[in-house]
Amino acid sequence: MIKKQIRKNDLNFFQRTYITEIFKGLSLTFRKIFQKKFTRQYPEEKWNPPISFRGRPVLVQEKNGTERCVACMLCARVCPALAIEIQADETFEYSKERYPKKFEINMLRCIFCGFCEEVCPEEAIVMSQEFELVFSSQDEAIFGKDKLLIPKEKLQNRLEFLRQYR
Amino acid sequence: MNVSITIDGKKIDCDFSKTVIQVAQENGTSIPHFCWHPSLSVSGNCRMCLVDVGMPKRNREGQIEVDANGNPITQFMPKLAIACSTQVADGMVVETKSDKIINAREAVMEFILINHPLDCPICDEAGECKLQDYAYKHSVGESRFEFEKVQKPKRVAIGKNVMLDNERCIMCSRCIRFCDEIVKEPSLVFSERGDNVTLTTFPGTSLDNSYSMNTIDLCPVGALTSKDFRFKARVWDMSFTDSICVGCSRGCNTTVGVRNNEILRLTPRLNENVNSYWMCDDGRLNTFEFVNKNRIKQPMIKRDGKFSECEWDEAISKTISELKRFSPSEILVIGSPFATNEDNFLLKKFAKQVLKTENICFFNHIVEGNKDELLILEDKTPNSFALKEFGFGNGNNFLQMISEKKIRAVYLLEDNIATDETIVNLLSNVDFIVTHSPNLNATTQIASVVFSSSTYAEKNGTLTNFEGRVQRIRPSVATLEHDRALDGFAMSRLDQFGAHNDRWTKGEKRDARSSWKIILNVANGFGAKWKYNTAEDVFKEICLNVKSFENMSYAKISNKGLLLKKMEMYV
Ligand code: SF4
Ligand code: SF4
Ligand code: SF4
Ligand code: SF4
Ligand code: FES
Numbered sequence A: 001m002i003k004k005q006i007r008k009n010d011l012n013f014f015q016r017t018y019i020t021e022i023f024k025g026l027s028l029t030f031r032k033i034f035q036k037k038f039t040r041q042y043p044e045e046k047w048n049p050p051i052s053f054r055g056r057p058v059l060v061q062e063k064n065g066t067e068r069c070v071a072c073m074l075c076a077r078v079c080p081a082l083a084i085e086i087q088a089d090e091t092f093e094y095s096k097e098r099y100p101k102k103f104e105i106n107m108l109r110c111i112f113c114g115f116c117e118e119v120c121p122e123e124a125i126v127m128s129q130e131f132e133l134v135f136s137s138q139d140e141a142i143f144g145k146d147k148l149l150i151p152k153e154k155l156q157n158r159l160e161f162l163r164q165y166r
Numbered sequence B: 001m002n003v004s005i006t007i008d009g010k011k012i013d014c015d016f017s018k019t020v021i022q023v024a025q026e027n028g029t030s031i032p033h034f035c036w037h038p039s040l041s042v043s044g045n046c047r048m049c050l051v052d053v054g055m056p057k058r059n060r061e062g063q064i065e066v067d068a069n070g071n072p073i074t075q076f077m078p079k080l081a082i083a084c085s086t087q088v089a090d091g092m093v094v095e096t097k098s099d100k101i102i103n104a105r106e107a108v109m110e111f112i113l114i115n116h117p118l119d120c121p122i123c124d125e126a127g128e129c130k131l132q133d134y135a136y137k138h139s140v141g142e143s144r145f146e147f148e149k150v151q152k153p154k155r156v157a158i159g160k161n162v163m164l165d166n167e168r169c170i171m172c173s174r175c176i177r178f179c180d181e182i183v184k185e186p187s188l189v190f191s192e193r194g195d196n197v198t199l200t201t202f203p204g205t206s207l208d209n210s211y212s213m214n215t216i217d218l219c220p221v222g223a224l225t226s227k228d229f230r231f232k233a234r235v236w237d238m239s240f241t242d243s244i245c246v247g248c249s250r251g252c253n254t255t256v257g258v259r260n261n262e263i264l265r266l267t268p269r270l271n272e273n274v275n276s277y278w279m280c281d282d283g284r285l286n287t288f289e290f291v292n293k294n295r296i297k298q299p300m301i302k303r304d305g306k307f308s309e310c311e312w313d314e315a316i317s318k319t320i321s322e323l324k325r326f327s328p329s330e331i332l333v334i335g336s337p338f339a340t341n342e343d344n345f346l347l348k349k350f351a352k353q354v355l356k357t358e359n360i361c362f363f364n365h366i367v368e369g370n371k372d373e374l375l376i377l378e379d380k381t382p383n384s385f386a387l388k389e390f391g392f393g394n395g396n397n398f399l400q401m402i403s404e405k406k407i408r409a410v411y412l413l414e415d416n417i418a419t420d421e422t423i424v425n426l427l428s429n430v431d432f433i434v435t436h437s438p439n440l441n442a443t444t445q446i447a448s449v450v451f452s453s454s455t456y457a458e459k460n461g462t463l464t465n466f467e468g469r470v471q472r473i474r475p476s477v478a479t480l481e482h483d484r485a486l487d488g489f490a491m492s493r494l495d496q497f498g499a500h501n502d503r504w505t506k507g508e509k510r511d512a513r514s515s516w517k518i519i520l521n522v523a524n525g526f527g528a529k530w531k532y533n534t535a536e537d538v539f540k541e542i543c544l545n546v547k548s549f550e551n552m553s554y555a556k557i558s559n560k561g562l563l564l565k566k567m568e569m570y571v
Helices: A013-017 A019-033 A074-078 A115-119 A152-163 B020-026 B099-114 B130-137 B174-183 B214-218 B281-286 B312-323 B341-355 B384-389 B396-403 B421-427 B442-446 B493-497 B515-525 B535-545 B565-570
Strands: A057-061 A084-090 A098-106 A125-127 A149-151 B002-007 B010-015 B050-056 B074-076 B093-095 B162-164 B188-191 B198-201 B224-226 B239-244 B253-259 B262-268 B300-303 B306-309 B331-334 B360-362 B409-412 B432-437 B449-452 B461-464 B469-473
Touching: A057 A152, A074 A084, A074 A115, A115 A125, A125 A152, A149 A152, B002 B020, B010 B020, B050 B099, B074 B093, B099 B130, B174 B188, B174 B214, B214 B224, B214 B262, B239 B469, B262 B281, B300 B312, B312 B409, B312 B432, B312 B449, B312 B515, B331 B341, B331 B396, B341 B360, B341 B384, B341 B409, B341 B461, B341 B515, B341 B535, B384 B461, B396 B421, B421 B442, B432 B442, B461 B535
Parallel strands: A057 A149, B002 B093, B331 B360, B331 B409, B409 B432, B432 B449
Antiparallel strands: A057 A125, A084 A098, B002 B010, B050 B074, B050 B093, B162 B224, B188 B198, B239 B253, B253 B262, B300 B306, B300 B449, B461 B469
């Protein structure tokens, strides 16, 4: 049954002063003032997300400064938001045959689903703990390799977390 | 002689010379296979095509035994047989779907995959790989092999255009048989034994025949890859459009692979009447570069010896006012064996009805001696047959008139004729040259007005090959004239779901138009009042006006082509 909506015209004079409602509200406020606080003073007070948190996807950078990624484009294929754009190329320098000449994630498209991390055969793309993303233009939101590559050591926790589920 | 066999309970009448796999395929039962190929000899080494084969059981008197219900009893062979080399026989019973066969296939797959590297993520074949597909369809999906795989050389350049990854090779020998049987230049061979078998070239040689890249298409896995296409794109990111190779007058049927409005790959498309499964390396590698690069992006007019880009209307009115300065006999109209039937037909109509000139010709592009038994032909243009059919004269007959200054204006369709000094000098006698061209070249340099025209990959139309077969081309690269979505192009996933501000949908779109459309605009500028909305409208008129094109239509040509009337008796 649909509850009948009460309009202002339906209220009597006393109800229209709202005095009882104001006291009801204030009593709740005073009761809560003395209880435990749940809010935090963000951004002065930072929040450290749990390790299962899916922040912005980043690329794992090996010790020699290159990316782990072999430009297989499986992440680009699985990405439901079509956020990832990769151009592969051949390399003769490292033990791998191909590398991403270009690797870009459009952070305006990304929905932080983590599919890219899940599909990657090389553990080369992982979800970081970072969630503070600010851009002032559309172009700025397209992260290239410069912004995406993060040294492996910094991602160790996440990589270990992922191992449990392999 | 016809025999009757039963495949999976279905009775089929077929010729006795056929093999089980052929008959099955012709009748809609596909039997998985790696080494068998319709155009190559039977090698029977992959064992993927195993089927159960039986014959009616006969008693000592030779009579067929029947069961209680009167049905003949089938006696199956004790072991499974390979369908690719088993010839059919009267009364034969073939099972392709029983549990026994499914188990056998899974076992074969398991063996093949034992030493196959886990390369799919970096392998160009992934997405169009037989082994990958069969691993889903005919395999259990898990490996029981716990030891180290055999390691073999990867990234071996076995030819100018072909790269070999020996670990991925499944030893089907298709590539070897192709070189031996089709090109007839044996160059590949297996060496070593057992799981060390390695594909290699004969000592001191390499895979460098004119058709070497067909081995890449033949290879059921990613062992042979194209050096040109290597790592350029994933196949699932491209769109594919049926087209025709414009490298020579054979007109091999092709598939154009496009990503981000750029052609990345050409592959041959089956047409038994033209090119079978093959195309030559030259055609594959050299006929798409000019679509992607060195393009004229807009019409241009030469002022004081310098070109400046301009609007279409300006270039058209300039052309009209210039052409009006000359009498009809002073104008030479040159068709192009690189342009379509539609372009040339309309050009001729324009010359006759609007310019009223009789000087209509074209230039051949014959490279003498550059031909072979298989596909390559001396005539390096895709459409010279049609120009002869439409009555274009030989260009060389008009050179004399140019040198005598009887010709003062030239209207030229897409053809780079100013390739040598004598012609350049001759053309300097001409006051006004207007040309259609997709690319900057020597001829556009000496022209006064240049119309930016579409390439074969950007327009609808037909080409007529050396034996008079009319074949369709369709646009695969978008220009300002055509929109990928609205004009029904093949669309990749990226084309379908990309927004206008995604970088990968921003591939260059040139302001080029089909030549027939440019001619139409110029003719109507002269007051011709022609009405053609599509290339098909022009083609309909060709069919009404040119005897040998009678009764043709785009629908009838479809993607296999159609022979001209008068040529039918020769083939
Ligand atoms: S997290 Fe999801 S949306 Fe974001 S890039 Fe990865 S797959 Fe795409
Ligand atoms: S799935 Fe992994 S290896 Fe493949 S392209 Fe993405 S990040 Fe690179
Ligand atoms: S050949 Fe096929 S199965 Fe082998 S790695 Fe390449 S895609 Fe995968
Ligand atoms: S390279 Fe390819 S075609 Fe040649 S034998 Fe190996 S798998 Fe077969
Ligand atoms: S296809 Fe029959 S054995 Fe390979």
